[in-house]
Amino acid sequence: xxxxxxLGSHVSVSEGALVLLRCNxxxxxxxxxxxxxxxxxxxxxxxxxxxxxxxxxxxINGFEAEFKKSETSFHLTKPSAHMSDAAEYFCAVNNxxxxxxxxxxxxxxxxx
Amino acid sequence: GAVVSxxxxxxxxxxxxxxxxxxxxxxxxxxxxxxxxxxxxxxLMLMATSNEGSKATYEQGVEKDKFLINHASLTLSTxxxxxxxxxxxxxxxxxxxxxxxxxxxxxxGTRLLVL
Numbered sequence: 121x122x123x124x125x126x127l128g129s130h131v132s133v134s135e136g137a138l139v140l141l142r143c144n145x146x147x148x149x150x151x152x153x154x155x156x157x158x159x160x161x162x163x164x165x166x167x168x169x170x171x172x173x174x175x176x177x178x179x180i181n182g183f184e185a186e187f188k189k190s191e192t193s194f195h196l197t198k199p200s201a202h203m204s205d206a207a208e209y210f211c212a213v214n215n216x217x218x219x220x221x222x223x224x225x226x227x228x229x230x231x232x
Numbered sequence: 233g234a235v236v237s238x239x240x241x242x243x244x245x246x247x248x249x250x251x252x253x254x255x256x257x258x259x260x261x262x263x264x265x266x267x268x269x270x271x272x273x274x275x276l277m278l279m280a281t282s283n284e285g286s287k288a289t290y291e292q293g294v295e296k297d298k299f300l301i302n303h304a305s306l307t308l309s310t311x312x313x314x315x316x317x318x319x320x321x322x323x324x325x326x327x328x329x330x331x332x333x334x335x336x337x338x339x340x341g342t343r344l345l346v347l
Contacts (some may be wrong), residue, residue, distance in 0.1 A: 154335070161323075161343065162340055162341060163325050163339050163340040163341045164276075165338070166335065171334055214334055214336075218264065218329045218334065218336070219281070222275045222276050224274070224275045225274070225275045227273075
């Protein structure tokens with residue numbers, strides 16, 4: 121069975137500061153890994169994904185994530201936070217018939 | 233990216249009535265769609281997998297007679313909440329895979345409130 125753990129249900133950063141959202145997964149086979157963002161009362165928007173190839177993946181809005189197999193991690197980073205980045209972020213893994221397993225989510229708050 | 237729509241975006245109904253939620257893939261065909269439920273401040277929980285031309289596959293603990301799923305065409309799946317009760321109030325989100333099939337695109341969600 122696969123599982124996803126997001127460390128920290130709430131993360132608060134100042135505008136312009138580094139954003140680091142943590143994601144660890146467990147999987148019996150090489151996984152596909154995703155980060156989604158959800159704004160209030162909206163669906164999920166794909167930020168980035170890792171399937172194969174380069175382990176450092178760049179996504180939209182300046183976000184990137186690095187797949188580290190040895191650490192079973194896929195942490196999401198952004199060098200400089202903007203107010204508009206405040207949202208809920210979900211890490212997810214897919215390795216069985218296109219079914220996604222989500223982490224518990226991390227709410228990012230950005231202080232002016 | 234691919235576009236998935238949901239209708240309605242918000243619905244309020246009386247206890248005991250049924251509510252139908254539509255999920256459409258607007259610019260691609262989807263033989264499979266997924267229905268999720270999200271409680272406030274929580275993650276998404278997969279309810280069922282909707283399969284075009286065959287029965288839906290429900291996750292453990294999800295009542296198939298209460299949450300009826302019909303995948304009528306390659307671009308439309310519907311979720312009907314039958315005899316809704318206040319505890320069914322939630323945010324329902326659908327998704328569909330496309331492209332390399334490993335990526336899912338999500339609808340904007342439907343907020344259901346049962347009074």
